[in-house]
Amino acid sequence: MRRWLPSLVSRRGFLGAGLVATAGAAVTARETLGQSGMPQRHAGHGGYDPAGGGTPATPNHATAHGAMITVGDVDNARNGFDPTAMLTDWYTGEVSMLPDGRRLRTFEVTAEDKEIEIAPGVMFPAWTFNGRVPGPALRATEGDRLRIVFKNYGSHPHSMHFHGIHAARMDGVPRAGVVQPGEEFVYEFDAKPFGCHLYHCHALPLARHIHKGMYGIFVIDPDPEKRPEFADVARSRLFGTPENAEWQELAMVMNAFDTNFDGENEFYACNTIAHCYAKQPIKVVRNRPVRIYLINMTEFDPINSFHLHANFFDYFDQGTTLTPTLRTVDLITQCQAQRGIIEFNFADEDHEPGLYMFHAHQSEFTELGWMGMFDVVEAVS
Amino acid sequence: MNERVVVENTKVVADERAPRASLLWLVAPFVVLAAALWWLVAADPLAGFNNGAPPVENLTVERTILDQDGLRLLVRGGGSEAMHIAQVQVDAAYWQFEQTPPGPIERAGTAWISVPFPWVLGEAHNVTLVTNTGATFEHEIPVAIATPVATSGALASQALLGAFVGILPVAIGLMFYPALRGAGPWMMSFLLAMTIGLLGFLLIDTIEEALEFAAASAPLFQGSAMVILAAAAAFLILMAISRRERRPSGLALATYIALGIGLHNLGEGLAIGAAFAAGAAGLGTFLVMGFTLHNITEGIAIAAPILKTRPPLSRFAALALLAGGPAVLGIWLGSLAYAPHWSALALAIGAGAILQVIVEVSAALTRANEERLAGLLTTPVLAGAGSGVAFMYLTAMLVKI
Numbered sequence: 001m002r003r004w005l006p007s008l009v010s011r012r013g014f015l016g017a018g019l020v021a022t023a024g025a026a027v028t029a030r031e032t033l034g035q036s037g038m039p040q041r042h043a044g045h046g047g048y049d050p051a052g053g054g055t056p057a058t059p060n061h062a063t064a065h066g067a068m069i070t071v072g073d074v075d076n077a078r079n080g081f082d083p084t085a086m087l088t089d090w091y092t093g094e095v096s097m098l099p100d101g102r103r104l105r106t107f108e109v110t111a112e113d114k115e116i117e118i119a120p121g122v123m124f125p126a127w128t129f130n131g132r133v134p135g136p137a138l139r140a141t142e143g144d145r146l147r148i149v150f151k152n153y154g155s156h157p158h159s160m161h162f163h164g165i166h167a168a169r170m171d172g173v174p175r176a177g178v179v180q181p182g183e184e185f186v187y188e189f190d191a192k193p194f195g196c197h198l199y200h201c202h203a204l205p206l207a208r209h210i211h212k213g214m215y216g217i218f219v220i221d222p223d224p225e226k227r228p229e230f231a232d233v234a235r236s237r238l239f240g241t242p243e244n245a246e247w248q249e250l251a252m253v254m255n256a257f258d259t260n261f262d263g264e265n266e267f268y269a270c271n272t273i274a275h276c277y278a279k280q281p282i283k284v285v286r287n288r289p290v291r292i293y294l295i296n297m298t299e300f301d302p303i304n305s306f307h308l309h310a311n312f313f314d315y316f317d318q319g320t321t322l323t324p325t326l327r328t329v330d331l332i333t334q335c336q337a338q339r340g341i342i343e344f345n346f347a348d349e350d351h352e353p354g355l356y357m358f359h360a361h362q363s364e365f366t367e368l369g370w371m372g373m374f375d376v377v378e379a380v381s
Numbered sequence: 382m383n384e385r386v387v388v389e390n391t392k393v394v395a396d397e398r399a400p401r402a403s404l405l406w407l408v409a410p411f412v413v414l415a416a417a418l419w420w421l422v423a424a425d426p427l428a429g430f431n432n433g434a435p436p437v438e439n440l441t442v443e444r445t446i447l448d449q450d451g452l453r454l455l456v457r458g459g460g461s462e463a464m465h466i467a468q469v470q471v472d473a474a475y476w477q478f479e480q481t482p483p484g485p486i487e488r489a490g491t492a493w494i495s496v497p498f499p500w501v502l503g504e505a506h507n508v509t510l511v512t513n514t515g516a517t518f519e520h521e522i523p524v525a526i527a528t529p530v531a532t533s534g535a536l537a538s539q540a541l542l543g544a545f546v547g548i549l550p551v552a553i554g555l556m557f558y559p560a561l562r563g564a565g566p567w568m569m570s571f572l573l574a575m576t577i578g579l580l581g582f583l584l585i586d587t588i589e590e591a592l593e594f595a596a597a598s599a600p601l602f603q604g605s606a607m608v609i610l611a612a613a614a615a616f617l618i619l620m621a622i623s624r625r626e627r628r629p630s631g632l633a634l635a636t637y638i639a640l641g642i643g644l645h646n647l648g649e650g651l652a653i654g655a656a657f658a659a660g661a662a663g664l665g666t667f668l669v670m671g672f673t674l675h676n677i678t679e680g681i682a683i684a685a686p687i688l689k690t691r692p693p694l695s696r697f698a699a700l701a702l703l704a705g706g707p708a709v710l711g712i713w714l715g716s717l718a719y720a721p722h723w724s725a726l727a728l729a730i731g732a733g734a735i736l737q738v739i740v741e742v743s744a745a746l747t748r749a750n751e752e753r754l755a756g757l758l759t760t761p762v763l764a765g766a767g768s769g770v771a772f773m774y775l776t777a778m779l780v781k782i
Binding site for chain 2 (some may be wrong): 067068069070071072118119120121122123124257259260262266274275364367368369
């Protein structure tokens with residue numbers, strides 16, 4: 001008999017036919033329960049109106065959609081990384097001078113297996129660079145010599161494949177820089193071209209190594225001396241200059257986790273932790289410009305996106321230009337490994353201090369964790 | 382009893398020692414068991430089997446309640462270890478939820494999960510429970526509708542529906558009684574055999590439904606084994622009761638038939654009630670008429686064994702209530718969205734009861750015939766059984782969509 005249940009349900013017109021006794025019964029039941037009015041009240045976000053139904057109940061404002069968020073907080077200390085600190089935690093390496101006078105930056109990166117909490121109470125068996133997901137945000141200047149000492153302490157072969165310009169031997173792919181567990185490899189190349197780039201493990205199978213957490217931001221700042229026509233812009237991008245210090249720079253990696261390994265993500269986030277910037281908004285000073293280095297490392301979904309509320313921004317696709325590739329937009333999309341620089345501010349009189357939302361504009365991603373807030377303030381207290 | 386024997390015996394001392402010794406032997410296996418369990422826990426000798434695999438997780442949603450505060454699910458844990466529900470998605474969005482009681486859900490333990498979700502009337506929703514390991518358990522709400530609550534108005538209207546599908550048809554069937562009283566031996570055999578055919582159909586139908594409910598229940602209840610064992614137990618218990626004095630005939634047999642059919646109608650009511658709870662609150666006219674027609678033969682079946690006796694009118698009323706009334710009870714219980722294993726159990730007991738009645742009616746038929754078992758192969762019996770099954774099968778087409 002239960003077999004006619006779903007089909008019963010699909011034949012709504014048929015059911016509407018009614019019956020002497022039962023239709024009466026059904027209508028009575030519906031009225032007594034106060035069911036008929038409910039969806040409208042839900043749609044109005046107003047909770048329940050006790051006057052309209054038979055069952056007395058207190059208005060429930062939680063049903064007014066404000067309750068759509070993960071429950072609880074992630075233990076950042078146990079994870080060993082804090083998504084708020086990660087926004088501004090640039091790894092510039094150890095700087096020394098080569099005999100030819102060029103600057104050498106040496107980075108030390110290890111691969112390790114680590115169980116991390118990606119959403120409150122949900123553990124994920126990640127593969128990490130330096131114990132964090134995303135891996136360290138490497139930052140160098142155009143023309144630097146880079147030396148990345150990579151040690152694999154993980155249980156599988158791993159590599160660092162940089163999006164940049166380098167020799168075949170340094171590509172971090174099978175037979176060219178994939179490192180067996182317990183072994184070490186040194187990637188060496190020049191920092192170029194300037195821009196917002198990334199690195200990720202290129203051991204196979206690729207999708208597994210990426211979605212387990214092996215990726216990170218790799219920013220190469222432009223050298224103002226080499227860009228005389230846009231020296232001011234280049235100087236503002238060059239980490240450590242007074243011009244650059246004016247900017248509020250943020251490193252953001254859009255990522256996601258398939259916790260049940262069915263090829264679809266259960267959690268989406270910006271910098272790993274679902275809803276982290278919704279629960280702890282990012283403080284932004286109103287009259288100082290904001291620059292986001294944004295990369296998309298979402299596996300399984302073809303694209304991800306970034307949408308800013310109540311504002312528009314300039315976008316530099318891949319960050320390899322000093323003039324925007326897109327002007328005055330409030331939404332950009334990125335396929336996997338696509339990245340760019342987003343610049344905006346809240347300085348004009350239209351913007352009062354307050355919370356400004358940002359999120360992927362794929363509603364599903366937003367509602368599964370990829371949503372955050374800028375807390376715009378007059379001055380950082 | 383042993384005690385008395387010992388006291389009367391002259392070798393008191395020796396015989397007293399014997400039961401003590403046997404008592405000691407009774408303790409021994411328990412001591413070994415306790416020691417083995419202690420060793421397993423304390424020394425963990427099976428640690429070598431721990432290959433790093435995550436624990437086996439399982440969750441079963443047993444009840445779904447939708448009301449003005451959102452939705453509530455009764456969840457039963459069934460993993461190899463206690464289950465931790467970390468997050469809850471509804472339609473691929475994370476929602477705040479409350480768990481009562483909070484904390485891990487022990488194996489076989491239950492907890493209510495409340496989500497303040499603004500569900501949409503008549504539409505489908507999908508709930509995904511995410512555990513601490515990231516495993517997911519999905520639960521579909523095919524059609525969202527407020528779960529009926531036990532108000533007097535709702536109970537009364539459900540009772541009316543129950544009367545339509547359960548009591549009314551049985552009563553109509555019993556009304557054939559005066560017309561059938563003059564039946565000759567051929568007709569009597571035909572009617573009793575028709576009862577067997579009808580009950581055979583109900584037996585298959587009931588077991589099928591019981592197994593469906595069993596499949597939806599938590600694995601630790603071992604659904605199909607529970608159904609078969611409960612049916613067998615019900616069958617044996619009812620056989621034992623009915624054969625306490627002599628083989629039932631006449632009114633006693635009619636009462637057993639009514640009981641078996643009543644338990645079947647309880648299952649029918651549970652399914653209709655579950656349909657209420659799951660969103661099919663408006664039953665079509667056609668369906669209810671189908672049920673009424675389908676169940677009329679049940680009244681004839683009850684009337685068949687008492688054609689040669691003259692029971693008072695009140696007995697007819699009691700028989701109709703016994704056979705049809707459980708439909709009302711079933712709708713009430715089913716609409717409150719109780720856990721599927723209870724429905725499976727009720728239907729299994731019904732199946733056992735129906736089997737008992739089949740045996741008793743067959744026995745009555747063979748008794749009536751000189752040739753015993755061969756008497757079951759006569760024209761009226763085969764024709765009766767065939768038309769009973771055929772009638773039930775054909776009228777069931779009205780209610781199975």
